[in-house]
Amino acid sequence: MSTTEQSTPGQAAGDERVAQIHEALNGVIDPEIHRPITELGMVDSVTIDEAGTAKVHVLVTIEGCPMRDRIERETAEATATVPGLARVEVSTSAMTEEQRTALTTRLRQGRRQIPFNQPGSLTRIFAISSGKGGVGKSTVTANLAAAMAADGLRVGVIDADIHGFSMPGMFGITEQPTKVSDLLMPPEAHGVAVMSIGMFVPEGQAVVWRGPKMHRAIEQFASDVFWGDLDVLLLDLPPGTGDVAISVAQLLPSAQMVVVTTPQQSASSVAERVGSLSTSTEQEIAGVIENMSGLTLPDGTVMDVFGTGGGDRVAATLADAVGHEVPVLGRVGLDPSLREGADQGVPLVVSAPDSPTAMALKGVARALVRKPRGLGGMKLPLSVA
Numbered sequence: 001m002s003t004t005e006q007s008t009p010g011q012a013a014g015d016e017r018v019a020q021i022h023e024a025l026n027g028v029i030d031p032e033i034h035r036p037i038t039e040l041g042m043v044d045s046v047t048i049d050e051a052g053t054a055k056v057h058v059l060v061t062i063e064g065c066p067m068r069d070r071i072e073r074e075t076a077e078a079t080a081t082v083p084g085l086a087r088v089e090v091s092t093s094a095m096t097e098e099q100r101t102a103l104t105t106r107l108r109q110g111r112r113q114i115p116f117n118q119p120g121s122l123t124r125i126f127a128i129s130s131g132k133g134g135v136g137k138s139t140v141t142a143n144l145a146a147a148m149a150a151d152g153l154r155v156g157v158i159d160a161d162i163h164g165f166s167m168p169g170m171f172g173i174t175e176q177p178t179k180v181s182d183l184l185m186p187p188e189a190h191g192v193a194v195m196s197i198g199m200f201v202p203e204g205q206a207v208v209w210r211g212p213k214m215h216r217a218i219e220q221f222a223s224d225v226f227w228g229d230l231d232v233l234l235l236d237l238p239p240g241t242g243d244v245a246i247s248v249a250q251l252l253p254s255a256q257m258v259v260v261t262t263p264q265q266s267a268s269s270v271a272e273r274v275g276s277l278s279t280s281t282e283q284e285i286a287g288v289i290e291n292m293s294g295l296t297l298p299d300g301t302v303m304d305v306f307g308t309g310g311g312d313r314v315a316a317t318l319a320d321a322v323g324h325e326v327p328v329l330g331r332v333g334l335d336p337s338l339r340e341g342a343d344q345g346v347p348l349v350v351s352a353p354d355s356p357t358a359m360a361l362k363g364v365a366r367a368l369v370r371k372p373r374g375l376g377g378m379k380l381p382l383s384v385a
């Protein structure tokens with residue numbers, strides 16, 4: 001392989017011409033990909049020998065590329081526009097597997113595609129939301145994900161709570177995602193691939209971002225992370241119906257909302273917020289989870305610490321608001337071991353899979369996965385004013 005001369009300013013005349021050739025090659029467009037060959041990493045080397053012969057080596061995507069002649073010709077023509085060359089020689093060879101992978105990665109990046117929005121994507125997406133904070137969204141998300149993974153599903157979790165991220169802690173993940181060319185590889189724990197801004201933030205530091213930057217972060221989590229073929233993607237949302245909830249609806253329009261409430265919550269306040277969000281973003285509501293239902297005491301009696309009936313009331317009010325049935329997917333009791341598991345980075349469905357609380361969570365996980373996909377088919381990304 002020939003050596004590539006560096007086109008640093010202020011070097012000999014030969015280097016200047018190499019830079020000019022690179023410049024000229026910006027005008028050679030790959031006929032299939034419709035982008036400049038320079039941008040696609042197809043220009044392998046440019047050299048000029050003492051006799052003034054410019055040698056350009058171009059990498060084509062595949063052996064026997066039908067466009068090879070055309071690329072060679074156009075490369076030669078573009079190179080010849082640089083003054084002071086005696087001769088131009090263009091050679092080509094096929095990319096290695098590695099170079100091809102790098103190229104496809106770059107391409108995918110360039111178009112910023114979210115794989116879950118592509119036609120034919122089979123990934124079910126659920127956004128775990130709530131009317132207000134502290135109702136157990138994150139705890140529920142981590143346990144649902146681990147329960148689904150234990151059932152053999154390929155599961156990913158996006159921590160969409162940028163300011164209040166909690167997924168690394170709840171999954172016990174301390175490592176950072178590795179980067180393979182331009183793709184991030186999400187760390188895995190308990191069979192679940194997880195991506196969170198918390199993996200990039202030094203201990204004790206806060207994320208203070210406004211809406212557009214959070215939007216961008218969630219977009220990157222969806223498009224620049226190698227999720228592979230997921231069966232289910234869960235998003236842990238921040239409380240309420242703010243910017244992030246709208247971003248998720250825009251970026252992942254096929255995400256269905258799962259509403260977490262306590263038995264105590266006022267149905268009207270939760271349903272008003274979540275219902276109007278779902279109406280304006282046209283997001284489906286998969287159902288309601290009542291968390292922190294009764295506390296089972298050592299003698300077996302159940303104490304309704306936070307009252308009763310919140311789940312049913314929220315579901316009924318939501319159903320009225322959105323005009324279709326909204327099921328209660330399950331009730332999860334108040335259970336200190338659920339909190340302990342979350343604090344220790346091991347979801348309860350993993351540490352005590354047969355406990356009544358874990359069984360309730362597994363029931364919700366199965367109810368969600370069993371639910372038929374929306375009849376609307378693939379929705380296009382929408383914009384919300």
Ligand SMILES: Nc1ncnc2c1ncn2[C@@H]1O[C@H](COP(=O)(O)OP(=O)(O)OP(=O)(O)O)[C@@H](O)[C@H]1O
Nearest residue numbers: 133134135136137138139239292333334335338339
């Ligand atoms: N069913 C439960 N029993 C006992 N403790 C619970 C239960 N669900 C959640 N918790 C605890 O309640 C606290 C809040 O839960 P979590 O962080 O999951 O709520 P959240 O809705 O995600 O909060 P935020 O709105 O701040 O994101 C945590 O300490 C968690 O361990």
Ligand SMILES: [Mg+2]
Nearest residue numbers: 137138161166
């Ligand atoms: Mg949370």
